[in-house]
Amino acid sequence: MTAAPAQPGTAAGPGEGVPALIARAARLLPAQAPLSAFVHHNTLHAFEDRPFEEAVEHAARLFGTEPYLAESAYAALLAEGRITPADLDAVVADAPAGPPAPPGGPTWRAYLRARLGTHLDIPRGAALDWLLAETPALAALPADLPPERARYLRAAAARRRPQAGADAVRHLLADLWTALRRAAPAGPAAPPPAARPRDLLLARTGHDTDTDTHPLLIRFAAAYLDQGVAYWAMPGREEGILAAFRSLYGRRGGPPEPWLRDLPAVLAAQAGWSAARTVAWALTALRVPEPAWGAAIEATLLSLRGWAGMVHHLEHAPHRAPVAAPPARLADHLAVQLTLDLLATRAAVRAHLGPAATVADLDLLDAGPPPARAARRELAYEAYRLAQLLPVDVDALCAPAPAAAWLRTVAAADEVLRRRLLHLAYERRHRVGVLDGLHAHGRYAAPLSRPPAFQVVFCIDEREESLRRHLEEHCPSVETFGYAGFFGVPMSYQGVDDVRPRPLCPVVLTPRHLVVEEARAPRAKRHRGGAARRGYDVGTRTLARGAALSLGLGLAHAVPWVGRTLFPRRFDRWLRRLDHPGGPPTRLDLHHRPAEDAGLRRGFTVAEMTDIVAAALRTTGLGAGPAPVVLLVGHGSASLNNPHEAAHDCGATGGGRGGPNARALAAMANDPEVRAALAARGTALPAHVWFVGAYHNTCDDSVTYYDEDLVPARTRPALRAAQAALAQACRLAAHERCRRFATAPPDLPVDRALAHVETHTVDLGQPRPEYGHATNAVCVVGRRWRTRGLYLDRRAFLVSYDPTADPGAEILAGLLAAVGPVCAGINLEYYFSHVDPVGYGCGTKLPHNITGLLGVMDGHASDLRTGLPWQMVEIHEPVRLLLVVEAAPAALAAVIAANPALDRLVRHRWIQLAAWQPDGDALSWYDGGRFAPHRPPAAPLPLAGRSVEVYTGRRDHLGCAHVLAGCPDAPAEVLR
Structure with missing residues (x-):
């Protein structure tokens, strides 16, 4: 057994400066949340203070990735x-x-x-x-x-x-x-100095101590952070990572690996030490000079950056854990890793120089041949x-x-x-093609010449671009809008079948209100079924019951496997009929109650709801003249056997689904007290106007409508007509999506497209249920009529904004503060996951296994893989987001300069920016601190009657085109 660890010799005391060094290194770790709360973000968020090209090239050297x-x-x-x-x-x-x-x-x-x-x-x-x-x-x-x-x-x-x-x-x-x-x-005469003794040992002996330490660290981190997959929880979790490790591995007998034979004695001698003191001791024992501690800490954490990043995330955002986050501190994780590094290094040096050798003898190892x-x-x-x-x-x-x-x-x-x-x-x-298309489309762009039959507010998501376009082609009397998918309702939401609430708002917001979905009558049968399922799930993870269930029900388990593999769509429909929840209707409990729940206020006051509705009407432009029926359509994605399902959901709801937000805004807008308050403010909603919340599943292109039983009888015919038009648009949007699926023939008939995407959704073996944001490249902030009828290939986030109603640019400032970072985060995560699918993405889905409900590993043990799988990004075109804003260049420049986060993205070229004159077709793009005029060519854009003529038979990215059926007052022969 070894003697007690020596004290680190630092003048300021053991570990005095370690917390600051850990905090500095933590900036480089992945910021990915657990899979259930997956939110797109800039993979290189720590480098946004540098110009894009400099940042990606520096990160490539640091992480060993591709720029x-x-x-x-x-x-x-x-x-x-x-x-x-x-x-x-x-x-x-x-x-x-x-x-x-x-x-x-x-x-x-x-x-x-x-x-x-x-x-x-x-x-x-x-x-x-x-x-x-x-x-x-x-x-x-x-x-x-x-x-x-x-x-x-x-x-x-x-x-x-x-x-x-x-x-x-x-x-x-x-x-x-x-x-x-x-x-x-x-x-070069010599390689750069090694940041870790492990690097020097690897260079001189070929032995990689990470192969010793990482398997143990992965097993321990996965078990400690587990969110309920394991039946037995790790003992001592409530004390923290370091305490749990000392308790578990400091027991008599110790782990079986020879290099760990001294671990119990080392841990016993560390009793009572803080994480910082342990880190300082380990670095001193590893003979790392104190000026190099920062580099060593950084390199150590980055060697398993997925797990280190998850620990850091749960330390600072424990509420995003799927169930409940155990006490997680990055300093504890680092202390455990460095302790293991020290023992593995000692064992390796002894193996090469004899049992009496120490880490100090590392320099005696043969340096090998000179650098090639x-x-x-x-x-x-x-x-x-x-x-x-x-x-x-x-x-x-x-x-x-x-x-x-x-x-x-x-x-x-x-x-x-x-x-x-x-x-x-x-x-x-890419930039020139988009700006050319926007300029050329001016000859066809015009506002609707008659009041709309109905209006639909979609999320700004670029997947909704094709749905809006097809809806406008199929129903020329519709008017569509784009609004952030949480619909201005920041809330924690608990559905009728949810165990606990989850935030439904952008991650930069902290919700203060709790909204609960309540059933109008008891649902005891459903709850009994849920209890039975839970008992079964828990039983399969125990020794005796698991064996009995496997023997008794093993053959029965083959039925769903065969059904979901051979005829997935029909089998799924049969299961839905067998297990249809039914039950009474539900309502959202929106009105404020004095009680609080976990620090959240129950519901909203009338004044708060009025503010939310007024902001939505003002921002979208709906308040100028609402139609008799206004559909508010949130979105999300539901698919089978897809660990990254939440990555297909709505980024504006923090990786959740926007249906509840759309439902909440509709209920607020229909509330008589809210309408009276709006009228008192000068924004009266006519009595015949009715708002209906809905949810669009972007995977199977189905639409669910909420609270239809509350729709007045006079409004129901108009609602049915709007639903029929949206259903046809979904069929057409599904057909356009199918052109990117290799499983769909190029000549797939329109009437078979919906069945094809439904099969993708429920196919157990389908790694590409949908491509998510894989085509995102543009964000247009402006009036929809200026882009209506322009084919944008499902590539554009479309944000409704009327510059004529915003002379002071206050609305624009609020819009860009949210839209810019959110869309940039989506775009940049797709960029990096595509240019380096292994270094920045999580590689192919095929070897992925979910661990602890937190993330995925390759096989049974690997670093926690962050980023996006290849099957989500393979068709992506890795270009930086082009943000086109309908505003004068001077006004836009002032808005950008007033927002530090947005200014950083624009000035350092993480996104591209263009200004679109509100009173003309002139465009200019931001280049080197100023706006330069865009000079479009004389060549015309392709012209088509309908979108299907543009994309049929094509699988690649397509340029802009005029689609006459979507343009206001299109010729009658085009609409046939």
Whole structure:
């Protein structure tokens, strides 16, 4: 057994500065909530104080991730026309200056322009060694050389060595390679210093102590944070992570692994120590210099950043735990990890240097061979290939000075710079296409010339763009609006079957009100069924009952597996008929009661409800003239066997479903006391106007309506007509969605589309129940009539805003404060999960297992995977959000400057910004601190009668198009 741990020798006391170092490192951890409360956010939220390009490149070095798409992906986009020569010219003109032109070579910008259009796959390491040794790469011209360039090289070779004859080309290439190889700069003399002793040990012995410590740490963290999957709770959880670990692993006998034989003694000696003191002791024992503690803490936490991030999240937001968060402190988690790191390092050093060795003897280990200088060889080969392909004087490059100058030029345009510029060109093409489409559509845009038959308020979600478009095409007399999906009702909501309430509002808000759904009559039968299900679920996780249930009901379990796999849609409908909840109608308990529940006020006062309704009417523009029926449609997504189901829900409700919010706003707007208060404020709602809340399931395109029994008899015919129109729009929207599913044929009939998406929803083996936000790229804040009839390919968040009713831009300031960060968070999480699906995303769904109701792991044990699965982002186009606001540039700039969070996103280019003149079609985009006018081309947009003509048979991203059926006062022949 080991002696008691030595005290850390710090002048300020044990662990004095450790909490600040932990807090600094915690900023780099993932901020993802548990799966049930999944909210999209900027993956690199800690770097928003840096310009986007600088941030993603710095994070790539820190995390070992990718900043942009691979260069080969941009080459494919260039070949497809998704990046044009004009885009390359534009980004090269703005590129940073480079080295002087080499003798006989192009200028820096000419070289850069040519290099961006030339994709080369340069082998690395051993692959390059094999290529040079086993192929004629250094002796013959490559087969893919353009004919003109091949003729030039042969002529140059003949001039250089006329006596060599047929061997002249071989001699020229040999001279060129020799000159470049000799002129290539040496690689780095030494690797960067190791942040953790583990890194040094790995470099010198090949032994990775993380393979020892991580499995144990993963098992412990998963068991400690478990939200009810395990039948037996971990003992000592109520004392905290560090105390529970000491209690569990400090017992007599100890863990079986040899490297942990000293753990009980170490933990016994740590009794009573704080986490900070333990961290300081471990770092001192690991021989980490105190100035390097911050780097060591950062590297340690990032080595299992998923689990560390979840601990940190539950420490600061315990209310987002699915059931109840145990006491979670990141300092405790770090203390446990560093203690294990120390024991694993000691054991590894002893294994290599003998049983008497200590961590201090780590420097005695063989440092191994000097660092390889493969980069020097790779640069020389890249310059060699480019000299053959690009317009440069090869004969001149065979001399030492020109060769060195050429290498400097090639090195300056390294892979990161090329990918950055190609990405900017890619985004430019997208931005130009959208702004061109908005400008061109002005010739068809006009307000409705007659009062609307009914109105529908949707969430701003870009998935609702196609539903709104199809509804407007099918029913020209409808008027649609876009409003944040919590409908201005920040609340904690408890449904009639919910165990406890959950917040339904943006994560930046803390709800103060509790709204409860209450049944109008007892539901004892349903509750008895729930109790039976709970008893069964608990029983399957116990030893005796689990064995009995498995033996008794094992064969019965095969029935749903077979049914949901072979005929999922029919089987699901049969189950619904068998287990239909039925029961009496329910109501939301909205009116304020004096009592509080868990610190939340029950319901809203009449004044508060009036404020909420007035804000909705003013912000959307509904107050200008409401139709007899106004549908308020929240949304969410329900699918089977989909751990990331909540990621498909409504971001404006904090990852919940917006149906209850829409229902609440409708009930408030129909309330007689609220209407009287509105009238007293000068906003009278006519008596014949009725609001109906609804919920749109974006997975199967079904719509559920609330409180239909309360609709007045005079309004029911108009409501039925509106429901029929929305049902047809859902069928058409489902058809448009199916074009992105490989399981749907390109010629799928419209009348079969709804069945196809319903099957996707309930198919047990379907990894792509829906693609969620995978097409998001644009956010338009303005009047709907300006984009009505414009095909936007389900890519645009549509936010209703009337600048003519907001002369002081107060409404706009409030809108952008919410819309900007929320839409940016969605967009950026999809961006990062696509450009690096393993480093920033959670990889493919296939090996995922849910752990503790918190997140997913790969297989039975891995880091907690954060980000989005590949099946959610595979069709995404990773471009930064283009925010287009209907406002004068000066007014928009003032609003942005007054909001620090939004200003940071815009100024540092995490989103792109454009201003759209309210009194004309002029557009300008924000570039380098000022608005530059957008100059649209003369080329017209494609013209179609209906959306189906635009997308049928197409699976790729589509550009803008005019859809005449959606335009106000469309010709009658188009509407047939």
